[in-house]
Amino acid sequence: MSDVTRIPTSLTQGSRTAGGIGESKLRPDGTLKVTGEFAYSSDLWHEDMIWGHTLRSPYAHAEIVAIDTSAALAQAGVYAVLTYDDLPARQKNYGLEIADTPALAAGRVRHHGEPVALVAADHPETARRAAAKIRIEWRELPLVTDEESALAPGAPVLHPDRTDDCADGQRPHVPHPNIVHRQPIVRGDAAAAALRADHIITGEYEFGMQDQAFLGPESGLAVPAEDGGVDLYVATQWLHADRRQIAPVLGLPEEKVRMTLSGVGGAFGGREDLSMQIHACLLALRTGKPVKMVYDRFESFFGHVHRHPARIRYEHGVTAEGRITHARCRIVLDGGAYASSTPAVVGNAASLSMGPYVVEDVEIEAVGLYTNNPPCGAMRGFGAVQACFAYEAQMDRLAAAVGMDPVAFRQLNAMSEGSRLPTGQRVDSPAPVAEILRRVQARPLPPERQWESAGGTADVRALPGGLSNTTHGEGVVRGVGYAVGIKNVGFSEGFDDFSTARVRLEAVGGEPVVTVHTAAAEVGQGGITVQAQIARTELGVARVVIAPADTRVGSAGSTSASRQTYMTGGAVRNACAAVREQVLALGRRKLGTYHPAWTTAELLLEGGKVVTDGGEVLADLADVLDGEPPVDVELPFRHRPTEPFDIETGQGFGHVQYSFAAHRAVVEVDTELGLVKVVELACAQDVGKALNPLSVVGQIQGGTTQGLGVAVMEEIVVDPATGRVRNPSFTDYLIPTILDTPAIPVDVLELADPHAPYGLRGVGEASTLSATPAVLAAIRQATGLALTKAPVRPEHLTGT
Amino acid sequence: MRVTFTVNGREQQADDVWEGESLLYVLRERMGLPGSKNACEQGECGSCTVRLDGVPVCACLVAAGQAEGREVVTVEGLAEDGLSAVQQAFVDAGAVQCGFCTPGLLVAADDLLEHNPSPSDADIREGLSGNLCRCTGYEKILDAVRLAAARRGEGA
Ligand code: FES
Ligand code: FES
Numbered sequence: 001m002s003d004v005t006r007i008p009t010s011l012t013q014g015s016r017t018a019g020g021i022g023e024s025k026l027r028p029d030g031t032l033k034v035t036g037e038f039a040y041s042s043d044l045w046h047e048d049m050i051w052g053h054t055l056r057s058p059y060a061h062a063e064i065v066a067i068d069t070s071a072a073l074a075q076a077g078v079y080a081v082l083t084y085d086d087l088p089a090r091q092k093n094y095g096l097e098i099a100d101t102p103a104l105a106a107g108r109v110r111h112h113g114e115p116v117a118l119v120a121a122d123h124p125e126t127a128r129r130a131a132a133k134i135r136i137e138w139r140e141l142p143l144v145t146d147e148e149s150a151l152a153p154g155a156p157v158l159h160p161d162r163t164d165d166c167a168d169g170q171r172p173h174v175p176h177p178n179i180v181h182r183q184p185i186v187r188g189d190a191a192a193a194a195l196r197a198d199h200i201i202t203g204e205y206e207f208g209m210q211d212q213a214f215l216g217p218e219s220g221l222a223v224p225a226e227d228g229g230v231d232l233y234v235a236t237q238w239l240h241a242d243r244r245q246i247a248p249v250l251g252l253p254e255e256k257v258r259m260t261l262s263g264v265g266g267a268f269g270g271r272e273d274l275s276m277q278i279h280a281c282l283l284a285l286r287t288g289k290p291v292k293m294v295y296d297r298f299e300s301f302f303g304h305v306h307r308h309p310a311r312i313r314y315e316h317g318v319t320a321e322g323r324i325t326h327a328r329c330r331i332v333l334d335g336g337a338y339a340s341s342t343p344a345v346v347g348n349a350a351s352l353s354m355g356p357y358v359v360e361d362v363e364i365e366a367v368g369l370y371t372n373n374p375p376c377g378a379m380r381g382f383g384a385v386q387a388c389f390a391y392e393a394q395m396d397r398l399a400a401a402v403g404m405d406p407v408a409f410r411q412l413n414a415m416s417e418g419s420r421l422p423t424g425q426r427v428d429s430p431a432p433v434a435e436i437l438r439r440v441q442a443r444p445l446p447p448e449r450q451w452e453s454a455g456g457t458a459d460v461r462a463l464p465g466g467l468s469n470t471t472h473g474e475g476v477v478r479g480v481g482y483a484v485g486i487k488n489v490g491f492s493e494g495f496d497d498f499s500t501a502r503v504r505l506e507a508v509g510g511e512p513v514v515t516v517h518t519a520a521a522e523v524g525q526g527g528i529t530v531q532a533q534i535a536r537t538e539l540g541v542a543r544v545v546i547a548p549a550d551t552r553v554g555s556a557g558s559t560s561a562s563r564q565t566y567m568t569g570g571a572v573r574n575a576c577a578a579v580r581e582q583v584l585a586l587g588r589r590k591l592g593t594y595h596p597a598w599t600t601a602e603l604l605l606e607g608g609k610v611v612t613d614g615g616e617v618l619a620d621l622a623d624v625l626d627g628e629p630p631v632d633v634e635l636p637f638r639h640r641p642t643e644p645f646d647i648e649t650g651q652g653f654g655h656v657q658y659s660f661a662a663h664r665a666v667v668e669v670d671t672e673l674g675l676v677k678v679v680e681l682a683c684a685q686d687v688g689k690a691l692n693p694l695s696v697v698g699q700i701q702g703g704t705t706q707g708l709g710v711a712v713m714e715e716i717v718v719d720p721a722t723g724r725v726r727n728p729s730f731t732d733y734l735i736p737t738i739l740d741t742p743a744i745p746v747d748v749l750e751l752a753d754p755h756a757p758y759g760l761r762g763v764g765e766a767s768t769l770s771a772t773p774a775v776l777a778a779i780r781q782a783t784g785l786a787l788t789k790a791p792v793r794p795e796h797l798t799g800t
Numbered sequence: 801m802r803v804t805f806t807v808n809g810r811e812q813q814a815d816d817v818w819e820g821e822s823l824l825y826v827l828r829e830r831m832g833l834p835g836s837k838n839a840c841e842q843g844e845c846g847s848c849t850v851r852l853d854g855v856p857v858c859a860c861l862v863a864a865g866q867a868e869g870r871e872v873v874t875v876e877g878l879a880e881d882g883l884s885a886v887q888q889a890f891v892d893a894g895a896v897q898c899g900f901c902t903p904g905l906l907v908a909a910d911d912l913l914e915h916n917p918s919p920s921d922a923d924i925r926e927g928l929s930g931n932l933c934r935c936t937g938y939e940k941i942l943d944a945v946r947l948a949a950a951r952r953g954e955g956a
Contacts, residue, residue: 030891033899034883034906036835036875043834125818215839215847215900215934265839265900266934297840461922467929524898524935694894701937702897730844730932738938739929 017607020537021758024694027529028546029522040263041235042219046290049221050079052276052283053127053293055117055134056302057109060723061141061156061372064107064116071133072119077126079287081134082118086286089251094274096241096377098180098339100159103249103278108141110158110337111374112724113302120283120291143723144371147311147332150178158337158370173647180335180368181343183350185422185650188361193326197317199401205314205390206789208715209334210307210706212379213735216265218275218303219294222284229256230281235264237271239519240555249278250285257281261549267523268706269378269560270304273340301728305340305377306716308333308368310349310386314394316359322402324413326361329353331387333376335368340377342368347493347645348383351423351654355391356433356486357413362422364650372723374716378560380706381487381768388485389790392773396481396780406777407441407482410434415486424651429688430751433660436684437484439747440664446680446743448478464668464675466739475672478679481777484662485769488655489762490563494644497563497656498636500554501531501571503579505539505621506630512608512621514539514576517547520556520568525764526695527564531572533691538576539583540605541621554636562659562762565691570757571637578633580605586631587624594618640755657753661685661766663704663774666742669782674794676712678740678775684747688761693748700767701744707771709736715791805867807831808877814864823867824848824859827874835875835903839932846931849904850874856911858930875903878910886910889948890941897935905931909945918949 019025032038069081084092084104092106093099105116117134121127144150144158157177174182194200220234229252236242239259247254264271276293283291295303311332317325331349335342350366366383379385399409414433420426451462451473458472465471491497502517514535522528532544549556556568584603587610592598601612610618625631645652666679683704690696713734717726727733752759772790780787783797794800803826804813814830824841827833827850836859839847843861850859851873859874878884883891886909896902905928912919912927919927924945933941 024894026891026894027896029899030896031883033896033902034875034887034890035879036833036903038899039834040837040900042838043828045829045832045834123818125820213934214898215837215845215932216898217838264898265837266898268934294838296838297842297844459922461926467926524900526897698894698897698936698940701939702935703937705937706934729842730840731842735932735934737929737932738925738941741938744937744939 017536017540017542019533019542021533021691023533024692025529025533027526028532029528038263040216040265041233042217042294044221044233044262044292046221046223049290049292050120050122050287051124051127052280052291053119053124053131054115054279054299055131057105057112057114057116059109059138059140060112061143062109063139063141064105065137065139068135069117071135072130075126075130075133077122078130079120079289080283082282082286087249089249091248094245094249094278095339096273096341097343100162101338111372113374115279118279118283120287144178145373145720145723146371147369150369150371151176178370180339180370181346182365182367183346183645183650184648185350185362185364187422187424190326190328190361190363193361194317196319197325198320200315200317201394201397201401202315203394203397204788205312205393207310207386207389208710208791209309209376210379210710210714211301211716211733212268212270212304213733214266214268214270217295217297217300220262220276220280221290221292222280223290224284224288227256229258230284231258232277232281233260233262234277235262235271237267237521237523237560238558239521239549239551241558242274242277243551245274246278246281250281259551261521264521264523267559268380269382272378272558272560273305275303297730298728301725305375307379308335308345308376308386312386312390314390316394316398318398318402320402322404322409322412324357324359327354327359328363331366333366333368333386334371334373336371336373336375338375340375342377345383348488349387350650351421351645352384352486352488353387353391354422355388356415356431356484356660358415358419359422364422373718374725380703381765382561384485384487385769385772388769389773392483393776393788396777407437410437410484422650423645423654425653425655427658429753429755430686431658431660432686432749432751433484436660436662436686436749437482439684440482440662440682443664443682443745446666449473450679461739464670464677465673470673470675471670475670476668477671477782478666478668479778479782481665481774481781483770483773483777485766487659487766487769489657489659490561490566490639492642492655494642497557497567498638499556499567499571500634500636501568501575502553502634503535503572503575504630504632505579505583505625507622507625510622511543512541512625514541514544515547516544516572517553518556518568518571519549519551519553520564521549521559523559525699526692527559527568529695530565530569530691534569534572535576538573539580540607542608554634562764565760566756566762567637567639571635573757574637575633575635578635579631582631583624586628587619590624591619657756657761659761659766661770663770665774665778667775667778667782669779669797671783671797674797676779676792678708678742680742681708681771681774682745683767684749685766686749686751686761687763688753688756689750689759690748691758691760696748696763697746699763700746703765703767704744704771705736705741707768708741708775710790711772711775712791801865803864803868805869806871807833808873817864819865821864822860823862823864826864827859833874833876837900837903839900846908847901847904849907849931851907851911856908875906878906884910885952886913886948889944889951893940893944893947895936895940895944901931901933905933905941909948913949913952917952
């Protein structure tokens with residue numbers, strides 16, 4: 001305690017801690033990522049490692065009559081070949097909400113690409129060749145591919161052992177075992193309200209199967225440990241949920257499965273379910289060697305769940321003045337062969353199916369099916385996307401029916417703070433739906449014929465068809481379209497959603513240093529950047545270290561549902577507050593005698609110092625911490641509780657928070673060839689509080705582009721006759737390139753949510769919702785076509 | 801077989817290379833240079849872009865044997881004293897999210913700016929159209945290339 005007797009000074013400007021919330025602080029991993037040094041899960045390496053490979057089913061629905069692995073095992077360089085019979089524990093299935101996914105096929109496969117056997121070998125090619133030598137005798141089974149075939153009398157029941165389809169053991173929760181989940185919502189009296197309608201508009205819509213198409217393939221490294229457990233380094237969205245599903249299948253207690261997050265090359269929901277986790281661990285435990293698995297792109301299309309394709313039917317009534325009277329809707333989501341997160345997707349689709357509009361009288365039903373199509377689960381927008389596509393198409397048709405401008409019509413019916421969702425829940429924070437629409441509409445339109453240069457020649461790069469030089473401007477028409485959407489933030493329906501943060505403050509080399517340790521997955525969204533910003537703001541310390549995410553700290557929940565800044569941000573803030581209290585108590589004890597303000601004033605930590613709320617500096621934090629053990633706190637954070645939706649009426653306080661985004665799309669369409677060029681896709685979104693404005697804008701632009709993708713090009717195509725995926729490659733599954741993506745100007749609103757940490761709103765998903773219907777609306781305006789299916793294909797535009 | 805070529809100015813050798821192995825595999829798994837990324841291994845995404853004798857190629861489509869005796873530059877070779885202008889611009893502009901596309905984009909952008917020091921937006925879009933990014937929506941990648949072009953211009 002040498003130089004603690006310094007005289008209090010006034011805190012001068014600039015001594016506040018830089019790099020706190022509200023600043024566009026640069027990401028701490030940026031430099032490693034641009035030099036190529038950042039270790040993604042596919043970059044992991046262990047001296048002694050061997051390679052794992054999965055053999056997958058070529059059939060969508062078939063029985064495995066016999067399986068012979070002897071030729072594969074006999075191949076030189078092969079260490080192990082595993083099938084269902086080698087699974088070590090009684091528990092052989094896993095799943096996020098329902099454990100119905102076999103770790104390896106149990107005598108029957110239910111979708112094309114289902115994992116059947118595993119091989120470990122000294123070279124990836126050896127493993128592939130050995131897998132090809134596994135002999136399997138198949139007996140094909142009849143396919144269930146859509147609602148009709150799933151619910152037909154005598155349809156094959158895909159999960160006969162499912163027992164949880166009865167809510168109370170008596171009354172079936174779902175009317176057919178091939179329905180994973182069903183959520184009706186009934187509120188008011190739609191039949192009576194329909195009598196007030198001057199126009200009734202019905203529409204049927206179809207939404208294709210979208211893929212997350214993250215660039216970093218599923219991959220990881222499992223290292224067997226001396227204690228009989230395993231250390232797994234993997235790219236995932238939720239370490240603890242993975243472990244909860246992995247450990248029982250390995251027959252290990254959870255603490256013997258230690259997980260560390262490795263570099264994640266994007267996620268978007270596609271890493272919520274397990275992919276290679278159990279497989280790599282099984283091979284590592286069997287061979288006693290570290291096992292690396294890396295999917296190639298082909299396998300990646302089978303390695304993760306996709307966005308649910310949907311068939312959607314809406315009926316809306318509207319008065320001559322443009323007021324929506326009532327709505328009925330039915331949303332059928334194809335969940336594919338296994339449940340994944342289908343129940344929650346169904347709940348979202350149902351509860352958000354009226355969009356950000358006031359509709360008091362509704363009859364809604366959403367169902368999720370089991371079929372022999374690829375399993376579907378989480379993807380950015382999570383059930384809200386499909387509904388938004390359809391209700392926004394309806395809004396344009398309703399506006400046209402009453403002769404109103406589409407934006408004015410939406411604004412007239414827009415919800416606002418205090419409005420009710422069809423679930424009866426009041427929206428108790430700002431809901432600037434009319435305002436974000438106003439903002440995208442007020443933006444000047446991009447100039448016409450931008451592709452025309454001074455001399456009258458065309459820059460074909462800016463035209464529909466682009467470099468393929470298909471038009472020089474002839475046959476090109478322009479359209480403008482609008483859309484807006486509502487997305488819930490966080491986990492809903494009574495889920496005990498929490499995140500945990502551990503924060504440590506200590507003096508290192510005479511300087512205060514904060515270490516933040518959470519299990520929150522950084523998937524590229526910038527979570528670690530805002531965690532550090534929060535710690536700087538709360539503790540007034542410039543140096544913040546983010547410890548690697550692993551299972552040595554409590555669960556952080558999933559990096560999904562736009563919840564991680566809210567939840568882990570909230571946890572870091574809580575833990576920091578507790579650390580601050582302990583440090584101030586320490587300061588009072590150690591130094592309190594030097595200045596009365598230690599006990600009389602409100603004290604803050606800023607710029608590495610303890611200061612009074614009047615700005616008087618009492619001490620350097622380093623001096624308070626000097627010679628003391630680190631101040632170390634681990635705390636969970638929970639958002640306010642939600643409740644399940646009633647299974648009959650759908651009523652309930654189901655969601656924590658909402659996020660709103662609006663888009664205006666400007667498109668040019670070559671009507672002869674059916675080619676679309678999106679010229680601009682402007683977005684306005686309310687983020688409550690932008691903790692890092694640069695990342696917020698980046699998230700909104702990224703989400704917008706995924707919405708654009710499914711509007712005009714992205715779709716996994718399943719052959720209805722065989723159930724096989726036709727386009728598992730980046731050659732045939734198209735995602736937008738930089739030439740397909742227009743300028744995306746973003747207008748960020750910050751209307752604080754009083755219930756959330758710092759007033760923030762989850763950002764990641766909302767822009768994905770409205771981008772798709774805005775583009776569709778613009779194409780409809782340009783062409784006059786009805787266009788009820790996303791993605792729009794050239795043949796839809798040319799009528800061929 | 802044995803393959804010998806120059807990577808980022810240093811001669812490197814790999815033994816027991818199987819004939820079907822790609823340049824990407826040899827760089828990543830045998831030479832300890834995982835900077836070039838393996839997003840598709842189908843020549844569709846550009847994540848594995850390297851320069852082979854100065855020409856950008858998809859390393860996943862080049863058989864390792866084809867690189868024999870030639871010169872390869874990967875993302876690991878872009879930085880000299882500190883980050884190169886393009887690398888720094890990607891960090892500053894917020895063009896890096898998950899970053900999986902970044903190494904390939906950097907090599908492609910570096911090549912673009914070498915041939916066209918002040919590209920128009922359309923030139924940038926054309927020059928980078930072989931590189932997929934799933935996270936950013938490309939706006940900030942455009943910003944980064946513009947920024948790098950401006951900074952390189954100032955430096956010249
Ligand atoms: S990995 Fe080579 S182009 Fe995609
Ligand atoms: S930053 Fe993730 S793919 Fe480009």
